[in-house]
Amino acid sequence: MDAWNDEAMKQFQSLLETLDEQHKNTFQVLFLSLYLSSESLFIMQNMHQGYPRETLVRFLKARDGNVPKAHKMFIDCLQWRVENEIDNVLAQRPILADSYRSVRDSQLMGMSGYTKEGLPVIAVGVGLSTYGKVSDKYYVQSHIQMNEYRDRVILPTATKNHGRYIGTCVKVLDMTGLRLSALNQMKLLTSISTIDDLNYPEKTDTYYIVNAPYVFSACWKVVKPLLQERTRKKVQVLQGCGREELLKVMDYASLPHFCKDSSKLTKHNATMNAENCYSLDHVFHKQLYNYMKQQAMIMESISQIKQDSFYVELPETDPDDAKIVKTIEIEFRKVESKNGLNNSLNGVAVKGV
Numbered sequence: 001m002d003a004w005n006d007e008a009m010k011q012f013q014s015l016l017e018t019l020d021e022q023h024k025n026t027f028q029v030l031f032l033s034l035y036l037s038s039e040s041l042f043i044m045q046n047m048h049q050g051y052p053r054e055t056l057v058r059f060l061k062a063r064d065g066n067v068p069k070a071h072k073m074f075i076d077c078l079q080w081r082v083e084n085e086i087d088n089v090l091a092q093r094p095i096l097a098d099s100y101r102s103v104r105d106s107q108l109m110g111m112s113g114y115t116k117e118g119l120p121v122i123a124v125g126v127g128l129s130t131y132g133k134v135s136d137k138y139y140v141q142s143h144i145q146m147n148e149y150r151d152r153v154i155l156p157t158a159t160k161n162h163g164r165y166i167g168t169c170v171k172v173l174d175m176t177g178l179r180l181s182a183l184n185q186m187k188l189l190t191s192i193s194t195i196d197d198l199n200y201p202e203k204t205d206t207y208y209i210v211n212a213p214y215v216f217s218a219c220w221k222v223v224k225p226l227l228q229e230r231t232r233k234k235v236q237v238l239q240g241c242g243r244e245e246l247l248k249v250m251d252y253a254s255l256p257h258f259c260k261d262s263s264k265l266t267k268h269n270a271t272m273n274a275e276n277c278y279s280l281d282h283v284f285h286k287q288l289y290n291y292m293k294q295q296a297m298i299m300e301s302i303s304q305i306k307q308d309s310f311y312v313e314l315p316e317t318d319p320d321d322a323k324i325v326k327t328i329e330i331e332f333r334k335v336e337s338k339n340g341l342n343n344s345l346n347g348v349a350v351k352g353v
Contacts (some may be wrong), residue, residue, distance in 0.1 A: 002148070005060065005065070006058065006069050006270035006328070008060050008065050008070075009053065009056060009057070009060070011067040012056055012059075012060065012067050012070060012071060012074075013056075015067065015068070015071045015076075016071070016270060017292060030293060039165055045058070051167065054167055056070075056074070056319055058167070058201050058202040058203070059073050059074045059077075059201055059202075061201070061202045061203035061230070062114055062197075062202055066232070069112035070179065070334050073198065073201070076198065077198065077199045080198070081199070083313075084311075084312045084313070086199075086324075088299065089141070089144055089145055089148055090145060090148050090149060090152065090291065090292055090295050091216060091292070091295040091296050091298065091299035091314075092141070092145075092296065099134055099138070099156050100280065100289065100353065101280050102133040102134050103133070103139065103142050104279065104280045104285060105132055105133065105278075106129060106130045106131055106132060106133040106140055106341055107110055107129055107131060107139050107143070108124065108125025108128055108129045108132075108141075108174075109123065109124050109143075109146060109278065109280040110122070110123050110124070110256075110276075110278045110282055111150075111154070111277060111278070111282055111284040112172075112255060112256040112257070112277040112279030113250065113251070113253060113254025113255075114158065114250070114254055114255055115170055115175060115249045115250045115254070116249060116251065117249075118158050118161070118166050118211060119158070119164040119167070119168060119169050119170050119190070119205055120150065120154050120155065120158065120167060120169040120170075121170055121171075121250060121254050121256070122150075122170070122171045122172070123171075123172050123174065123258070123277050123278070124171055124172070124174065124175070124256075124279060125258075126171050126173050126175055126178060127173070127174060127175045127176045127178035127179070127182070127211070127213075128176060128177040129185075129320075130185075131188055131189075133187045135310070136188050137311055138186075139188060139192070140191070140192060140195070140312055140314070141312070143192050143195070144195065144312065145286070145288070145292065147196070147203075147293065149288050150169065150203075151200070151203070153192070154169075155169075163229065167203070168202070168203055168204060168205040169203065169205065170204065170205050170206045170208065170249070171206070171207050171208070172208045172210060172246065172256050172259065173207060173208065173209050173210070174210055174258050174315050175209060175210065175211050175212045175213060175216045175255070176211040176213075176258065178212075178213050178215055178216055179215070179258050180332055182318075182332075183328075183329055183332060184285065184291065186325055186328070189316050190314060190321060190322075190325055191314040191317075193321070194314075194315045194316075194317060195312070195314075195315060196320060197318070197321075198315065201275055204234065205234070206234050206235075207233065207234050207235045207236070208236050208238055208245075208248075209236065209237040209238060209242075210238050210240070210241050210242035210245060210259060211240065211241055211242075211258065212237060214335065215331075215332065216333050216336050217237075217333045218330040219327075219332065220237065222327055223324055223327055223328060223331075224297075224330055225322060226320070226327060229325075234321070239323050241258065241259045243255065243259050243260070243261075245260060251270050256275060256277055257275050257276050258347075275302060291349050324331055
């Protein structure tokens with residue numbers, strides 16, 4: 001760890017030791033040698049999985065080493081977890097299978113494997129996700145559940161298997177099908193992104209952009225300078241499906257299905273669904289869904305958890321993010337006007353922009 005990080009850590013811990021009684025009772029943490037209540041230990045253990053120092057470093061990085069800002073971010077995150085009962089989100093009984101399948105069919109996310117260094121590979125179908133089949137709260141719930149499953153199950157397992165701490169993943173963002181209608185989901189997507197920024201900081205090592213159409217390239221040129229340098233360095237825009245570049249960091253088996261040679265994919269529907277990391281039939285989603293059902297059964301044997309009771313207050317958009325969203329909208333409109341795409345702006349209601 002860099003010297004400034006070591007000094008910042010000492011300052012960070014000192015600030016945490018000066019919490020008032022109310023916060024101490026709620027947020028007592030393992031690494032301060034305080035007397036822990038079982039509830040407080042449960043909250044913190046779900047966050048750090050036995051690596052509290054590395055967790056604090058993530059918050060320091062997210063605030064560029066500014067200790068007071070990192071401290072506030074950390075406390076706000078703990079408060080968010082308590083107020084929204086995030087520690088129970090994986091014990092929240094999943095919605096009915098048909099509805100859950102609708103989530104998976106319209107919020108295209110999944111895990112395809114691991115990099116050669118052991119980092120989970122998360123695939124996101126940015127362009128083809130529609131987010132229109134169920135209520136927005138289910139998309140938010142699903143996203144948080146995947147985050148928590150990654151942090152509580154996937155990353156600790158990777159850490160154990162490799163004998164060293166693994167606390168981040170890589171994301172492969174597929175821009176296939178990106179079009180003007182994506183603006184209709186900008187409010188939801190920005191809210192989900194804000195939840196990640198504030199409560200799961202520095203969990204992604206690299207973003208690989210693949211299958212980028214012209215509309216993305218046009219937006220990227222103007223959005224890139226607006227991003228923080230720390231974020232810009234994480235983004236790599238690859239040629240086409242990015243297969244050759246991605247094979248430098250992961251084996252073929254771990255490539256997302258949209259990066260593989262389509263001629264080599266099995267044509268049988270059941271097999272194709274199993275290879276599609278977005279599908280509920282993929283091993284990752286089967287394991288996640290079964291894990292949530294098991295956790296729900298355990299919690300229901302201890303206490304009553306109401307079906308369909310999950311709700312997270314969506315955060316306000318950060319001013320910098322709002323500026324980026326506005327820039328994206330403007331660029332989309334320019335491309336629409338310039339190229340005369342089929343999706344005319346006439347009559348299109350752009351929500352939350």
